[in-house]
Amino acid sequence: MGALPGLLVLLLLLGLAGCPGARGARPADPLAAWVTVPRQLSPRAGSDPPAVTYWLKVAGRPRVLRLQPRRGLVSRPFTLVTYGKDGTRREEHPFVRDNCFYQGEVLGSPGSLVALSACDRGLHGVLWVEDDTFQIEPIPNDPAFRHILYRMEEANNHMGPTCGLTPEMLQHQKAVLPWFKAPKAEEENEELKDWWTHIRYVKIVVVVDNVRFVKSGRNKSEVLRQVMEVINIGDILYKQLSVRLFLMGLEIWTESNLINITRSLGTVLSDFNNWRKSNLSRRMRHDVAHLFAFQSFGSTLGLAYIGTVCDNHWSSAVASFTEKKLSAFFITFVHELGHNLGMSHDKPDCKCKREKCIMYESNADTDAFSDCSYKYYFDLLVKGADCLRQPPPPGAFYTSKREYCGNKILESGEQCDCGSESVCRKDPCCHPNCTLTVGSVCASGKCCKNCKVLPAGTLCRESTGSCDLPEYCNGISPQCPLDVYLQDGTPCKDGAYCYQGKCSSHSKQCQDLFGKQARAASLDCFKAVNTQGDRFGNCGIYNNIHFTKCSIENILCGRIQCENIVKLPPLQNHVTLVQTPVGDKNCWGLDYHVGMPGADMGAVEDGTPCGSDMLCINRTCMSVSVLNYDCNVTKCHDRGVCNNHKNCHCEYGWAPPYCELEGFGGSIDSGPPPARKISQRAKVRLILLTFFCLCFLGVNLTMRYRQEIVGWLRRIKAQFHRILQLFQRLKKTEVPKEDSPDGESKSTEDQQARRPMLLGKSLFSKAI
Template sequence: MAARPPPMPPARALLLVLAGALLAPREARGVSLWDQGGADEVVTASVRSGDLWIPVKSFDSKNHPEVLNIRIQLESKELIINLERNEGLIASSFTETHYLQDGTDVSRARNYTVILGHCYYHGRVQGYSDSTVSLSTCSGLRGLIMFENETYVLEPMKNATNRYKLFPAKNLKSVWGSCGSHHNTSNLTANNVFLPPSQTWAGRHKRETLKATKYVELVIVADNREFQRQGKDLEKVKQRLIEIANHVDKFYRPLNIRVVLVGVEVWNDIDKCSISQDPFTSLQEFLDWRKMKLLPRKSHDNAQLVSGVYFQGTIIGMAPIMSMCSAEQSGGIVMDHSDSPVGAAVTVAHELGHNFGMNHDTLERGCSCQIAAEKGGCIMNRSTGYPFPMVFSSCSRNDLETSLEKGMGMCLFNLPEVRESFGGQKCGNRFVEEGEECDCGEPEECMNRCCNATTCTLKPDAACAHGLCCEDCQLKPAGTACRDSSNSCDLPEFCTGASPHCPANVYLHDGHSCQGVDGYCYNGICQTHEQQCVTLWGPGAKPAPGICFERVNSAGDPYGNCGKVSKSSYAKCEMRDAKCGKIQCQGGASRPVIGTNAVSIETNIPLQKGGRILCRGTHVYLGDDMPDPGLVLAGTKCADGKICLNRQCQNISVFGVHECAVQCHGRGVCNNRKNCHCEAHWAPPFCDKFGFGGSTDSGPIRQAEARQEAAESNRERGQGQAPVGSQEHASTASLTLIS
């Protein structure tokens, strides 16, 4: 039996050496490690423990260090890879779910610190500032190494101990495919970036919204066919899903978005909804299952299905556009089309991009991509080839910004409790954990003057070190605005005076009337027919008369319908649901402004008293696998007191907004958490007493100091304390409710 290796050095790092001879060594920067079409190379790995080097096969797989250094030895040079464990990847609410033979679901919280060890890493290649690395050490070494605009894959060899393959990503075995981004009643139209800037939601550009880190609490589900394709090995499937999430998180970090995995689920007995080769119906089935079954038992922002089914045609993924955070549409389906998890990870990132409001990169959009097309291009390309794309284009960044400005993603700004992330507590990991007052990283990298990096405690006279409500090491006063409302259905947040963090984002309850707009709020956005007509036809466009919707959408054909019911059939709209079908407009430009693949569908309807009405619809040529994006968006007002849901005109009473508003005594509005957001001079929770406005969720609207100063001023004038709701405070009322 081998002797126990000496303890870890103080730096808490292991050094793994991968040794191997490459047929075409890299001799200078800018030259690929491989010639075109180069074969896979076999390398071995060793672990440095103290002064000893030991094979990876002897490495304790349950002990994964926080910092890891890998050296890849080539014929004429070496690459040093610096890695850090991806501490924020797996949340404490993380659960693994599978099923017994009788269909009973088994969910368990799995502490990766104790059982398996946190074995997912991100990092860079030393000396290459543009490099990025995403690896796992769960079962040997596996992952991506990207530098100098080239991508390489490291994988364990089958049936071999301590032997690995290192090869260009273009050599991965995969199925060439494309995305069928799915548009229906809860989507924006394709290519909505063509919308003129003047037609975006009225309101100021919210810098803090764009700069703030967004968190996607993600669930990944593997269907039964995927379980079978992975050898019916439950642990292997779960590990593959987590590895996919680790790569996706790496792809999104440059966009200031973190992907936090809250659950994986494996349908190891049977599929829980119908998954077929038809990607359209499979997506609808999965999204319905998510809403009805998954959401009630597992809180999350988005769910992606990884399927082992080969979809019809060239489609390898499909997702609704701009649907993030929606109960009905926040998700997608992905075909696991490659031997490596990297392939599915790229497609998940692509479909997640559609959920974020990103459209395909096309030539006419003039997108800028830092990676040449022959080397993979960018993630939102319509088709996926070799090698896989791993970065986002300028168009994707612009689409994301536009979506955020329109109010998309209301659930993404809630800062998760850092203690909810597994990986072990440690001062210096940039996570403020239990017992710590702050954490600014290791002493040599800490730039925060409020925090003692050695002890993770606040410096003398400092009250805080992090957060939007912390300034110059002190808490901002209660009532200080920390997040403005982004649109007429969003609510602002204010510092509480007790926490350095801005309260979680909240917005108006679904079904609430939009301020100054003839519509209703839905998922934090005010959708109207007029806004959608302007999106499709440009300035000057407006909704057509009701007879246009009724006549056109009763046809049940590609040009007038209430959505697809299968790949090639369409639903006729009932009279009451006509305004939830294909949108009909008048005026605007001579042709649709949403892209070159959109055409005008004009219908002339004769009137009984003579004359005709011109109805203008749109048809976008997207292929049989993709529904037309000209359908009315979910949440759009279709009649007084009614809203479009699931392509039906339904009463807003289904949301319970009126019952919720009663408790606010006419002095506030109901937010999405069913709590009152009170006017400036009334106190939550029920707006029935004098106070400082706001809600229990979003903080007080007015600063307490303003009231105290006013009271003191009144006493000095001998007037006593004025009522909190007096006219003297009317100037502060501009802070109330929504901008």
């Protein structure tokens, strides 16, 4: 009986899949359905550990899905906004699993796309394989792990439900939106074409209306799952434009709608945008906000303000979300977001790999943007859209700073912060309410161990080089002191100067990039490459568009150029190795992609010498005097150096602040260094060293006083020989005994004593 409900659901789902009356007027309808049982395959040896592989039958054919987790789909911390019956707004910070969303491909099917979630028991998502689109979802409560796979087909009606951005609406938006009034920068296209497709980030806030919430069983978790699935599917589609989507927050109108939602889509968009400006924008940061409404707008599916993604006055869109299946909705979301990103509807001459493209005026079953959409998006980047260049930083959800317990950040009023409740249960030092457990003194920090503060003098941050200084625990605070280093401008190796704790040079940077054999290239390389003013050789970029040519005096401060490269190093993603022949030499460097997050490893490091008493700062060669190095070592009594706070850092044996009195070294900023103790190993080494020194001294003395020592030894030998001769003579001397008075022979006892001697003599003679 336990399998009966699942069987009934299976029959019902299969029946609806083929029932025209159940499909409505959507253009992408499930005209065919199959039952399939996905099997997770064991990873191959050497494969990427996070990768997940599934085997399943798709339309009767066995397929293998190779997936990678899409982490970071939601912001941290994530905030869910709901409302109480009295209208009170409630802000929650739930733990949201985003490690169960996957993106990938179907092996053996070039151009295929897969976006799935596995947060519940089963797989939810969409597959684009060759010319077909499939939606997969699990059969509820099925012990056999069976799933339903639907194939989505285009409706027979050539003009199905459409987007609300009609020609009339477009003319109206052109009259009011500033995006249309901004001048086009045609001559910038040539400079942008090499890098404009690199990563951009769209930070989205989604608002779900009350009816959609009710239709979802008043289940906030279910609404959140649906929204995250839509964002995940949209993310893999926008990935082809190198655009990544991030869900910054979700607001659910749990009691009633906060605006009047009618069948007039234009009015709903206007009202939602006004509410967003006056209410939502004050509480949540976002590049664009979308309203998902369970409301039919006739034959219109959605409407957005075009090109407004970074405009706080207009960055809004509304989409009709009346279908249960996400496959009938996600294209609407992706389409309307495309309008926010500056994309107009495709014209008849616009092409993509499918028959219809995402920005087709009628909702279409497709996974491809047209060449026209690429150009429209490119125009948006040319005009600015600066908000897309920055990924969402941690904690950037709020417009103003919000402090709360559970974000793993120690803030005012908190003794500790261990994060979520499940994490806190494993923390012996901190309670979930951000208070320390009984007997605990601390819960975090480099100077905290086993809930106790480490003793003073414990090293908590090692020196990273000749221009850096170590830091030690002070025995009071669980936090390691702030990083301190030698004052900028302190002379260091090879005529260089310390800058920000590093002693940089062109050759050292080349060795860090290409290995120990590498060295800085000749001046001709720097001149030939860095005067080009392109992404391979420049002295910086301004407005994220224009590369700056290096002037002759700044050529050593542009892109690093190296030679004597023996072996090419392994490179990270989006890092390109550049070889430039100059004369009979090859100059080696690294390319930098402007849209790529992370540091530019191929730029000459700040602080690198570029001449006598000159160094590079911000791609410019300038005098070392700009560092204002004014360390007077006499104030440290010539027993220390100046740190970046201009305080003395004393040598061992002298105490801060001025290295005048005896002590253990360090500074008032670095924490107290420990007293140096001689370890057992050091004692053994000291004893061995003393022994070898004595041996060495003995050998030297022997060589120097050889004759005297030889004479002394001869005298000792002669004296010893004389003593030996005297001893032998005494031994051979015998005292004769007198005969007895009566003339009798010696006693019997004497005779017996002498017998062995005679016998021995006899035997000895015989042996001879």
